[in-house]
Amino acid sequence: MKRVTKSLRQVRDAELTQQQILDAAELEFARHGLKGARMGAIAKGANVTTATLHYYFENKEGLYKAVLQRPIDEVQAMVSQLNLDHLAPEDALVQIIRLAIAHEATNPYRQMLWFQEASQNQGLYFKQSNVQSLHEPLIKVLERGMSTGCFRPIDPYLTLTHILSVCLFYFTVHENWKHLTPEIDRLSPEMIEKHTEAAIAFILAAVKKIGM
Template sequence: MAQSQKRQFRDAEITQKQILDAAEIEFSRHGLKGARISAIAKQAKITTAMIHYYFENKEGLYRAVLQRPMEENQQFVEQLELDHLSPEDAITFIIRVAIANEFRNPYRQMLWFQEASQNQGLYFKQGNWSGIFERVIKVLERGIESGDFRPVDDPMLMLTHILGVCIFYFTVQENWQHLTPDVDRLSPEKVEKHTEAAIAFVLAAIKKP
């Protein structure tokens, strides 16, 4: 590839990332129905024509915004080597990864809320999330089979509770900051305390007595 072509490709990647970053914020605040292309363009410091060039329309951009975290998580999960870890160590690692991911991407929880509220998961189901969840459920089932974790009828429900413990901390932050204005719950130190507490809470709940 010629140098000029490499530069054009790189510039296109940078521009698309700027658009997706700005769109993630806008969609998390207003959902698909309330988001405005003009606001996204202003935030990304590009023209609305550029958004249409790369994503065609608002719906196309919304699909891309929802697809990005799925692809990021899919690539990461595929690289995980969980089978050589004990079930307890594997779950501990997954909790750390889940919380760190939320810390890096503060708008995504509201993005999923808007998708569930406005579209009842219509666009969410178009992503291949099942493979990601299956990897975690496999760890839970392995722990149940080995006798490390207590038996349950529905491992997916157990996973739902684990994710709730990890993620709710970030979901309510905008409200809870008014209850404790002097506490920065999104500081690295506080997030690490949340991580340690979440690990202890989850393991106490799922480990077999």
């Protein structure tokens, strides 16, 4: 029994260490991209040695790939809990919008992570991640909305881009806009909810069939 307990503790400790590394790496990669990030800075942020980084993720590239994949896996797990197929297209779209904004609000640096990937690597590692499966539920909702006459005829993939822009650009420009209105905390729960409701109204107005 003692051996089992020790084994379970070791597993939990290893999982915690990996999460600490991924958290520190995400911030470092968001700030500097793959090329500018330093493993020493990541190790310091995670309160581990650089040897520990290499033990869990082999090298900087491996760690970078894990950092890019993590938000995709997290959102996929949350989307799977929504049971979108059992909701009306409009309600399903609202749930996706709420999830996207809420997830980004708790991880406000992830948009800079994707920006760095596009800028430095032209999407080289982005295309290796399983991001397409992340977009499929939204595409499916949009197509179902059109087939049932709830949504007007739209290009699903272009509309997906527009929806993500409305939901997530808010966080991309936060570090700039906070200087324009320093009295407003745009990451406060109240402002996030205001942004969410405005995004829902804006997007539904854009996709709903006139007269619906």
